[in-house]
Amino acid sequence: MDFTAVDKPSSRASYVVKPDKTALGGSVIFRPAAVSGLAEGYPVPVG
DSSP states (O other), rough: OSSSOTTTSSSSEEEEEOTTTTTTTSSEEEEEEEEEEHHOOOOOOOO
């Protein structure tokens, strides 16, 4: 995550987790972090 640029989001990637009662914290990563095509091309409104 990068919080240095005020005109850009800190991150566009997200991951999917699933519940797992045996895992520490109760969930495990189901899909690794990825950026969707919509998120990549989204113009961030500034101002």
